[in-house]
Each structure stands twice: as structure tokens, then as C-alpha cells.
Amino acid sequence: MVAVSDRLVTVFGGSGFVGRHLVRTLAKRGWRVRVAVRRPDLAQYLMTAGAVGQVNAVQANLRYPDSIEAAVDGADAVVNLVGLLYESGRNGFDAVQAFGPGAIGRAAKAAGVARFVHMSALGVTTSKARYAQSKAQGEAAALAAFPEAVIVRPSVLFGPEDGFFNKLAAMAQMSPVMPLIGGGQTRLQPAFVGDVAEVLTRGVEGTLASGTTYELGGPEIMTLRQITEMVLRVTNRSRLLVPLPFPIAAIQAKILQFLPTPPLTPDQVELLKSDNVVSDEAIAQGRTFAGLGIKPVTTEAEVPSYLWRYRKSGQFENMPA
Numbered sequence: 001m002v003a004v005s006d007r008l009v010t011v012f013g014g015s016g017f018v019g020r021h022l023v024r025t026l027a028k029r030g031w032r033v034r035v036a037v038r039r040p041d042l043a044q045y046l047m048t049a050g051a052v053g054q055v056n057a058v059q060a061n062l063r064y065p066d067s068i069e070a071a072v073d074g075a076d077a078v079v080n081l082v083g084l085l086y087e088s089g090r091n092g093f094d095a096v097q098a099f100g101p102g103a104i105g106r107a108a109k110a111a112g113v114a115r116f117v118h119m120s121a122l123g124v125t126t127s128k129a130r131y132a133q134s135k136a137q138g139e140a141a142a143l144a145a146f147p148e149a150v151i152v153r154p155s156v157l158f159g160p161e162d163g164f165f166n167k168l169a170a171m172a173q174m175s176p177v178m179p180l181i182g183g184g185q186t187r188l189q190p191a192f193v194g195d196v197a198e199v200l201t202r203g204v205e206g207t208l209a210s211g212t213t214y215e216l217g218g219p220e221i222m223t224l225r226q227i228t229e230m231v232l233r234v235t236n237r238s239r240l241l242v243p244l245p246f247p248i249a250a251i252q253a254k255i256l257q258f259l260p261t262p263p264l265t266p267d268q269v270e271l272l273k274s275d276n277v278v279s280d281e282a283i284a285q286g287r288t289f290a291g292l293g294i295k296p297v298t299t300e301a302e303v304p305s306y307l308w309r310y311r312k313s314g315q316f317e318n319m320p321a
């Protein structure tokens with residue numbers, strides 16, 4: 001068992017998909033972890049990620065500066081993972097993704113925190129989607145408040161609880177048709193959540209270059225069509241792939257966005273108009289997995305290990321030869 005040190009890191013949004021993996025990684029490295037979330041009672045399951053008392057959840061809301069200040073008090077490092085896939089009520093892109101990183105950065109700087117790591121996303125500087133624009137504004141706000149901050153931009157993430165491959169597999173369960181927005185030609189570079197957690201941890205530990213932005217994409221660049229075909233192959237589903245032009249997808253999204261958990265929004269359609277891959281500049285400057293000496297996990301090595309539950313007979317269904 002790893003000895004628990006007196007080093008303390010506060011992780012905002014630590015109960016989310018990336019947060020769960022990051023908290024476990026930090027705990028294994030001996031960090032004491034303070035998970036800052038709006039509902040601490042819903043983050044109690046994270047307490048088992050470390051030794052007794054090593055991981056604790058506290059209440060924090062990006063709209064209330066006092067709660068942010070309390071959450072970062074005494075911390076050696078701070079990580080911000082808070083983000084939205086779609087807007088809901090008072091939780092809008094501007095409040096959470098544009099304003100939030102700066103608010104956390106200012107509180108961290110005032111508290112004398114040594115390191116601040118902020119997770120953004122690939123493509124935020126090129127897309128016209130409001131999601132991307134708010135992410136870009138958040139990066140700028142984080143660096144303005146905390147110039148030494150490390151920015152981490154992953155591509156679409158995969159892992160057991162992901163909201164991308166699982167969503168496609170669930171759709172294939174329900175529908176005989178799989179729509180390919182924009183013809184399915186958008187290029188993505190899926191990154192394994194565990195690899196991203198490793199990079200975030202290195203930022204916390206101070207082994208990444210301060211004031212630097214890292215772009216994280218997996219070893220495979222795949223089109224949306226190729227990803228959909230992979231999901232169908234892994235789940236043993238045969239579905240009709242139908243290209244859906246962006247204008248028609250946007251019209252459908254305008255209707256679907258009003259559902260409690262919208263499967264598609266107009267902003268997400270806009271996001272798919274741009275490729276989501278690591279830039280040549282980041283590759284040349286070593287601001288990638290390879291530049292950090294990390295061999296990223298492939299989708300073929302990980303995705304089948306959790307998408308089997310979407311097969312008709314689950315784990316008992318044989319894969320095709």
C-alpha cells in the first residue's frame with residue numbers, strides 16, 4: 001500500500017467521468033484528495049478510492065466565490081475538470097466553462113497554491129460552436145488568473161463509463177438506423193481516460209511545463225463512420241448507416257435539445273463540422289502523449305472490454321471471427 005503523504009490536491013468536478021479516474025490515480029500516488037462538487041453526498045463512492053480519510057468530498061459551486069476559496073484553502077495543487085456537454089438552466093457554457101476556470105485560478109493564486117491544472121478540449125480554437133468558444137475563453141481566463149497553469153486538451157474520451165462509445169452502442173440497441181452526421185467524415189482521435197488522468201496527475205506533481213498547453217489524442221485517427229462501424233462490430237449489431245447532412249441534423253437537433261437529456265443539440269452538430277485531432281504544432285513541440293513518453297491505449301484494446309454488455313446475449317455472445 002502506498003503511504004499517504006501530507007500533499008493535498010483539490011479536484012473540481014472530481015465526481016465526473018475523468019474525475020473518477022484522476023482521483024484513483026492521485027490516491028495511488030499518495031496524494032490526499034479533496035473532491036469539490038456541488039453535491040458531496042453524490043460523491044461518497046469516491047471515498048473508497050484511497051485509504052481511510054485520504055479522499056474527501058466538499059461542497060463547491062463556481063457561482064459562489066466563497067465556496068471556491070474554501071475548497072482550495074491549504075491545497076498544494078488544484079485541478080479543474082468542470083465542464084458541460086449541453087446547457088441546462090443556470091448551468092450555461094458562459095457561467096461554467098468561460099467564467100469558472102478564471103474564478104478557480106484567482107482563488108488558487110490568492111491561496112498560494114503551487115500548481116493549477118485545467119482540462120479543456122481539442123479544437124476549441126477553431127470551432128464556431130458555443131461549447132468550443134466558451135472553452136477557449138475559459139483557457140484564457142485560467143491563464144490570466146494563474147499564468148503558470150497547465151492546460152490539457154484531450155480529444156473525445158473513451159473508457160468504461162464514457163458518454164460517446166456507450167451512447168452509440170445504446171443507440172444501436174434501439175434503432176435499426178445509425179445516422180452519420182455530416183456523412184460521418186469528421187475525424188476524431190479518441191483518447192483513453194486513464195491516459196488523460198496520468199497526464200493530469202503529472203501536472204499536479206509538477207513534471208509538466210508550466211504555462212503550457214498539451215494536446216492529447218490516442219494512437220488512432222478515426223472518422224465518425226469508422227467509429228460507428230467499430231461499435232456495431234463489437235456489439236454484433238447490423239444497422240443501416242445513413243448519411244445525415246449537417247443542415248438536416250441541425251433541424252433535428254433543434255427539436256431534440258428540449259429533451260431532459262438531449263441526445264443531440266445544434267451546438268454539437270456545429271462541433272462535428274471540425275476535426276478533433278492533435279495539431280502538427282503540438283506534435284513538433286512534444287506537447288502530446290508521445291512527447292511525454294506515454295504509449296496511449298488503443299480503442300481496440302479497451303472498448304470491447306465494456307461494450308460487450310450491448311450485445312444481445314451480453315458477455316456470453318461469441319464475437320465474430
